[in-house]
Amino acid sequence: ETGVTQTPRHLVMGMTNKKSLKCEQHLGHNAMYWYKQSAKKPLELMFVYSLEERVENNSVPSRFSPECPNSSHLFLHLHTLQPEDSALYLCASSQGTGSGANVLTFGAGSRLTVL
């Protein structure tokens, strides 16, 4: 496989469930990101990992818990979510996080619905 792969593509969960989103990149990049995309709103950066160390956590509620076991894999663990957390969750990767063109390669996203 090539690029950035996210699973599952669709997830429906109750507010008391625990689930995880998975992201895998096959590009040899050293930085990975979680974004939240809601309809008609800008992308919201949630977490950034560079060289497997978390470098950004934009005041995300603790019900979202990221995990980066190695430079190719990124997880987002979900528990006791709220209906307003329903959105498209996008994973992205890049080579570096700072200067230069630093183009992001995105996965197709996991569409989450919280009932």
Add this chain to the structure above:
Amino acid sequence: GQNIDQPTEMTATEGAIVQINCTYQTSGFNGLFWYQQHAGEAPTFLSYNVLDGLEEKGRFSSFLSRSKGYSYLLLKELQMKDSASYLCAVRDSNYQLIWGAGTKLIIKP
């Protein structure tokens, strides 16, 4: 605060030309990006501007004026497959990406 403004939706005709504008107010500037996102798919990189002027890449061109805080994406010879959302993003002085809400482009035959 920082923000990016772009039109919510635009409609154009197949074969025509369309210009999608993006204005920004950010803390510093370290480059502007355009991404394309088809419904249900991943955003994909289109262009990057860091100096003033026009960058041309096939049917797509992107323009930047840093003094005006303004960019546009120009799409020529529109095809039905160009129906998508177009996302503008600016990297600020801390190298953080600030995103616009995206412009949904509808192409009609």
